[in-house]
Amino acid sequence: MSHSAAAHALPHPHPGHGRGAVAARATGLSKVYGQGETRVAALDAVSVEFRRGEFTAIMGPSGSGKSTLMHCMAGLDSISSGSTLIGDTELGSLGDRQLTRLRRDKVGFVFQAFNLLPTLTALENITLPMDIAGRKPDQEWLGQIVTTLGLSGRLAHRPSQLSGGQQQRVAVARALTSKPEIIFADEPTGNLDSRSGAELLGFLHESVRALEQTIVMVTHDPVAASYADRVLFLADGRIVDEMREPTADAVLDRMKAFDAKGRTS
Numbered sequence: 001m002s003h004s005a006a007a008h009a010l011p012h013p014h015p016g017h018g019r020g021a022v023a024a025r026a027t028g029l030s031k032v033y034g035q036g037e038t039r040v041a042a043l044d045a046v047s048v049e050f051r052r053g054e055f056t057a058i059m060g061p062s063g064s065g066k067s068t069l070m071h072c073m074a075g076l077d078s079i080s081s082g083s084t085l086i087g088d089t090e091l092g093s094l095g096d097r098q099l100t101r102l103r104r105d106k107v108g109f110v111f112q113a114f115n116l117l118p119t120l121t122a123l124e125n126i127t128l129p130m131d132i133a134g135r136k137p138d139q140e141w142l143g144q145i146v147t148t149l150g151l152s153g154r155l156a157h158r159p160s161q162l163s164g165g166q167q168q169r170v171a172v173a174r175a176l177t178s179k180p181e182i183i184f185a186d187e188p189t190g191n192l193d194s195r196s197g198a199e200l201l202g203f204l205h206e207s208v209r210a211l212e213q214t215i216v217m218v219t220h221d222p223v224a225a226s227y228a229d230r231v232l233f234l235a236d237g238r239i240v241d242e243m244r245e246p247t248a249d250a251v252l253d254r255m256k257a258f259d260a261k262g263r264t265s
């Protein structure tokens, strides 16, 4: 079956919220750590939208605010001013318990460490968050994810019986299974060799394309960024540039230009 046919055969994960709707948004988002001499403005009035069915890479020098932006958008860190939205929900309006529920139901996470439980099989790891939430995974959707991620023959394996790339794909499947509004990935290929990394990025790209997922990925790697639909460049807590349909060379050139500017200013 072609990829587009696969996408059409499945019900949309968020009926009434098609590709292009806003999955997450920050408006005038600022984040300040510390005070007085230790004060750091990690984010300075950032406004950005992440649209459904779009794969965004966030790049920028060390300390530019990439992780902070992701953590604030995902409701993992408080914000100093501005507002953040996941789907239709303003994060600032939620209490702790509601925020925990929103993260569980609407946000998927993929980190550099796979965070799989060693005693559970791949399938059990994939469905664990939904089991904890007392929800039943949609079997058709689960089947589509497992096929897309090439995990069909590995579901009964424990993490120790899987390669690093396969473990990371299990982590991606786990993030996709609850049909989150948005998936945040922090250097998801950081621990993988280049072939497994390329494979994983291909699968992320495919989940956006065929499964209409929304992915925001922090990376330092121009090749990884080239799998995204757009790249946002952060510097000193601000979005300073955006590139659509990036190639690794174009991303690298843009980063070099920033470095050169940094040295002369």
Ligand SMILES: Nc1ncnc2c1ncn2[C@@H]1O[C@H](COP(=O)(O)OP(=O)(O)OP(=O)(O)O)[C@@H](O)[C@H]1O
Binding pocket: 033, 034, 040, 041, 042, 060, 061, 062, 063, 064, 065, 066, 067, 068, 069
């Ligand atoms: N918990 C914290 N307390 C104080 N300062 C912090 C904290 N977390 C981050 N910062 C500061 O905020 C700024 C942005 O950090 P952040 O981790 O978002 O950058 P980054 O772009 O993700 O960096 P890297 O590429 O090195 O991971 C940095 O100056 C950092 O030192």
